[in-house]
Amino acid sequence: MSDIAKQSVAAAKWGALAAASKFLMQLAVNIIVARLLGPDSYGLFALATLALLLATFFSEFGLGWSLMQRADIDDLAVRFVFTWQCISGLLGTLILLVGAPLMATFLRDPRLVDVIRCLSLVCVLNAMASTANNLLRRELRFKDIAAQQIQSYAMAYLLVGIPLAALGHGAWSLVAAWLTQALLGVVLAMRSRPHAMRPLFRVAAPREYVNIGAVVFVTNICNWLVSNVDRLLIGRLLGTQPAGLYAVGYNLATVPNGLMISALQPAFLASGARLQEQLPTLRKAYIEVQSFIWLFIAPVFVAGALSSQELIRLLYGPNWGDSGLVLGLLFLAMPAYLAWALSTPILWNTGRRHLESLLQLPLLGLAVLSFVLASSHGLVAMAGVAAAVFLLRFLVIAGPACVALAVPGVELRRLLWRVLLLNGAVMAAGYAAGLALSHWTTAPLALLLARSGVAASVALLLWLSVPNLVGAPVLGLLGRFIPRQSRLARHFAAQVERMNKKEAG
Numbered sequence: 001m002s003d004i005a006k007q008s009v010a011a012a013k014w015g016a017l018a019a020a021s022k023f024l025m026q027l028a029v030n031i032i033v034a035r036l037l038g039p040d041s042y043g044l045f046a047l048a049t050l051a052l053l054l055a056t057f058f059s060e061f062g063l064g065w066s067l068m069q070r071a072d073i074d075d076l077a078v079r080f081v082f083t084w085q086c087i088s089g090l091l092g093t094l095i096l097l098v099g100a101p102l103m104a105t106f107l108r109d110p111r112l113v114d115v116i117r118c119l120s121l122v123c124v125l126n127a128m129a130s131t132a133n134n135l136l137r138r139e140l141r142f143k144d145i146a147a148q149q150i151q152s153y154a155m156a157y158l159l160v161g162i163p164l165a166a167l168g169h170g171a172w173s174l175v176a177a178w179l180t181q182a183l184l185g186v187v188l189a190m191r192s193r194p195h196a197m198r199p200l201f202r203v204a205a206p207r208e209y210v211n212i213g214a215v216v217f218v219t220n221i222c223n224w225l226v227s228n229v230d231r232l233l234i235g236r237l238l239g240t241q242p243a244g245l246y247a248v249g250y251n252l253a254t255v256p257n258g259l260m261i262s263a264l265q266p267a268f269l270a271s272g273a274r275l276q277e278q279l280p281t282l283r284k285a286y287i288e289v290q291s292f293i294w295l296f297i298a299p300v301f302v303a304g305a306l307s308s309q310e311l312i313r314l315l316y317g318p319n320w321g322d323s324g325l326v327l328g329l330l331f332l333a334m335p336a337y338l339a340w341a342l343s344t345p346i347l348w349n350t351g352r353r354h355l356e357s358l359l360q361l362p363l364l365g366l367a368v369l370s371f372v373l374a375s376s377h378g379l380v381a382m383a384g385v386a387a388a389v390f391l392l393r394f395l396v397i398a399g400p401a402c403v404a405l406a407v408p409g410v411e412l413r414r415l416l417w418r419v420l421l422l423n424g425a426v427m428a429a430g431y432a433a434g435l436a437l438s439h440w441t442t443a444p445l446a447l448l449l450a451r452s453g454v455a456a457s458v459a460l461l462l463w464l465s466v467p468n469l470v471g472a473p474v475l476g477l478l479g480r481f482i483p484r485q486s487r488l489a490r491h492f493a494a495q496v497e498r499m500n501k502k503e504a505g
Contacts, residue, residue: 021150023256029157030255031315033174034248036165038319043244045171046251047235048115049178050228051103054221055092055123067134079200082131089127096120107235111171118175125182132189141193148188156181215353222357226364226393230371230386237375246379248316249308249326250386257338282349283405284473287415289342290398291473294419296463298335299426303455305331306430310444310451326383333387340394346401359396363389414471422462422469430455467495475499 034042067073067081097120104112136145161177169176231250235243304311308331309324316323347355367389374381402412433454434447441447463470475495 021146022153025150025153025157026255027252029162030248030251032162033157033165034316034320036162037170037173039241039244039248041170041244043235043240043242043247044109044111044115045174046231046247047107047109047240047243048112048119048171048175050231050235051096051100051112051116052119052122053228054224055096055120067131067138073138075196076200076203078131078135079196079198080203082195082197083199083201085127085130086124089124092123092127093120096123107232109235109240115171115175119178121179122182125179125186129182129186129189132193132195135193135195136189139193144192148185148192152181152184152188155184215357219353219357222360222364226360226367226389229364229367230382230389233368233371233375234379234382237372238379242379245320245322246326246383248320249312249323249383250330252312252323252327253330253334254337257334257341279405282346283407286343286346286401286405287407287411288473288477290339291415291418291471292477293335293339293342294415295422295470295474297338298419298423299455299459301331301334302423302426303430303452303459305329306427306434306451306455307448310448313444314448322379325380329380329383329387330390333390336391336394340390340397343394343397343401346404347397350404352400352404355400356397359400360393363392363396366392418469418471422459425462426455426459429458468499472499
């Protein structure tokens, strides 16, 4: 295995570990906070964060990504990027301070003004930490990033957010926690990766940085619109309480994916940037990643979708029951969300970075129209549209990515059949188990264990006993993430060798 491959595997391992750890913490925190706050206060904060996420793109402007994309950097480059990131962070804060009343008017809730203005400080704090974090990503030091993310989140929410929520401070408890996390993020990032911070406003070739930053900025704005148009329209058309109910289902479905994406996408982008001239290697890695998502991760989401209503009732209580179907529909779309996010680095590493935003603009118009039409049918209909948008986003990005890598059509057809057979079998088994048990009991825990347990058992059985259904790409990838001398690793290696010989013969 090459040095780049070893570094990429190590980065992916730490990214996955961080994602799992942070997901468990976020899940526990979200359950506690949602129960303490209720749908209205939770929805108020969820709507306020939409404005914050948009302003964050202004605060970062994508300049930090140039540190990962450039072949060589020096202290002058770091100082230039850090200076302008801090300036753009101040700009993001100013935008939120001035634009808060407009956002509150659009969402028809005047309480949002003060919440958004307080959250505006996050823009400048994130901008200050961005340069150090991007240098860590460039160096594939994802262990350090994972440690600082877990520390800052745990301290902010366990010591600030939850106690304030328990004392009855409503949405402001989450505002205080978010600000605390952002401040700790600056301190920990700069401790992990110190860098030159003396202001520098010009460098020899600023256009190289600005060009990359501008493309990242436009792409981020487009992605933000496509990703958040559902919640914006729910807040405006249905109100704060439905927005809170939707946010719980949406967050529970997307948070694990979002954490994996934030950990794995930069690793894939950074390692892919070093393999731009090695197309066969990049193609092999892409096929392995997509196969792993659709044949290993997707069955987990299918099992979760089958028990989504019981899961919401058990975790959040009866006040959040309407979030169950929302969660189920979005769970089914999560493999497409993850597959989309790990397709975009291919466009960036093959000179097609502009396509990410251009291809999604028509989808944005279609999404707005569909959400408006679905709003008259309630949250579940809008969740169905959101799930369809996730799938369409993946398709419009994966197509050019496959063309760029010259992925053979036979490889794609083989993967499609495996995906349909494996996930279809898992869904059918889990649904049948729940249907059979429902004649005897309607207890949420019993139904959850039956559906998810049977679905997971069928998936595990197929993974281990029908290697042809899983395929060599998944088995080969799994083999690199477990100890080489283990019995399972040797089993996977033997199956991969057998399938490769059969294909070659």
